[in-house]
Amino acid sequence: MSIEKTLSVQKRENCGKGPSGRLRSQDLIPGVFYTAQGENIIVQAPTLPLEKIYEEVGHTTVFNLEIDENGQKSTHPVLIWQVQRHPYKKCFTHIDFYGVDLNKEVKVDVPLEFVGVSRGVKLGGVLETYRESVRLSSKPLEMPQKITVDVSDMDINDTISVADLQLPANVSAVYDHNFAVVSVLTKTKEDEESGEEGTAPASAE
Numbered sequence: 001m002s003i004e005k006t007l008s009v010q011k012r013e014n015c016g017k018g019p020s021g022r023l024r025s026q027d028l029i030p031g032v033f034y035t036a037q038g039e040n041i042i043v044q045a046p047t048l049p050l051e052k053i054y055e056e057v058g059h060t061t062v063f064n065l066e067i068d069e070n071g072q073k074s075t076h077p078v079l080i081w082q083v084q085r086h087p088y089k090k091c092f093t094h095i096d097f098y099g100v101d102l103n104k105e106v107k108v109d110v111p112l113e114f115v116g117v118s119r120g121v122k123l124g125g126v127l128e129t130y131r132e133s134v135r136l137s138s139k140p141l142e143m144p145q146k147i148t149v150d151v152s153d154m155d156i157n158d159t160i161s162v163a164d165l166q167l168p169a170n171v172s173a174v175y176d177h178n179f180a181v182v183s184v185l186t187k188t189k190e191d192e193e194s195g196e197e198g199t200a201p202a203s204a205e
Contacts, residue, residue: 002141003062003077003141005053005057005061005064006063006065006066006075007049007050007053007066008066009043009045009046009066009067009068010044010068011041011043011068011069011070027046027047028045028046029045029050029092030044030094031044031045031094031095031097033067033076033096033097033099034081034096034097034098034099035099036099036100037099041067043065043067043097045095051091054080054092058080059081059108059109060079060110060111060144061143061145062078062079062102062143063077064077065097076099077140078097079097079106080095081096081097081098083095083096100140101140102139102140102141103139104139105137105138105139106137106138106139106140107135107136108135108136108143109133109135110133110134110146111132111145111146111147112129112146112147113147113148114129114149115150115151116150116152117151117152118151118152118153118154119152119153119154119155120157120158121184123155124156124187125184125186126184126187127151127154127182127183127184128182128185129181130179130181130182130183131179134147134162134173134175134181135173136171136173137173137174138168138171138172139170142169142171143171144171147166147167149181151182151184154183154184155184156184157184158183159180159183159184161178161179161180162175162179162181163175164181165181
């Protein structure tokens with residue numbers, strides 16, 4: 001497996017509110033690259049290519065970060081660690097890149113995708129999801145983009161826990177206790193009065 005995508009950025013000289021604001025006015029997003037060796041490098045990324053690659057890789061897929069420092073370019077395998085967005089424009093205001101060693105395992109929160117209609121729901125139950133993601137551990141290039149959970153065979157009072165998830169080879173879930181991911185519950189009187197059907201919204205951890 002190889003790294004398919006590359007984002008080109010430039011090393012920046014100044015940090016702080018003033019310089020960062022000037023960058024954003026030029027459609028450049030300030031960021032920090034945290035190397036696998038513990039070094040912090042401040043960078044600036046062009047807005048449109050950054051948005052495109054984020055849409056494609058999210059927080060789970062490794063890509064190459066090409067850093068231009070006065071014409072000298074270096075390339076590093078990275079994951080997107082954290083993003084900050086404008087409160088109502090929804091555009092990026094800051095981004096953190098995390099350098100990875102391709103031979104060492106990393107821990108990443110991977111989204112869950114629930115598919116199918118359970119037998120229990122067809123019989124009048126309610127599907128309750130408890131998690132939107134699970135933390136997984138694997139080498140960077142083996143990390144899945146998402147974990148699909150098929151609920152079709154779930155009856156009323158059935159639960160799928162983190163230990164029950166079907167994970168790819170060389171990928172393991174990270175948890176202290178075997179928490180529930182999704183359940184099919186008996187519809188309560190309140191559910192019936194409110195006319196609630198189908199999937200309840202995922203709750204926070």
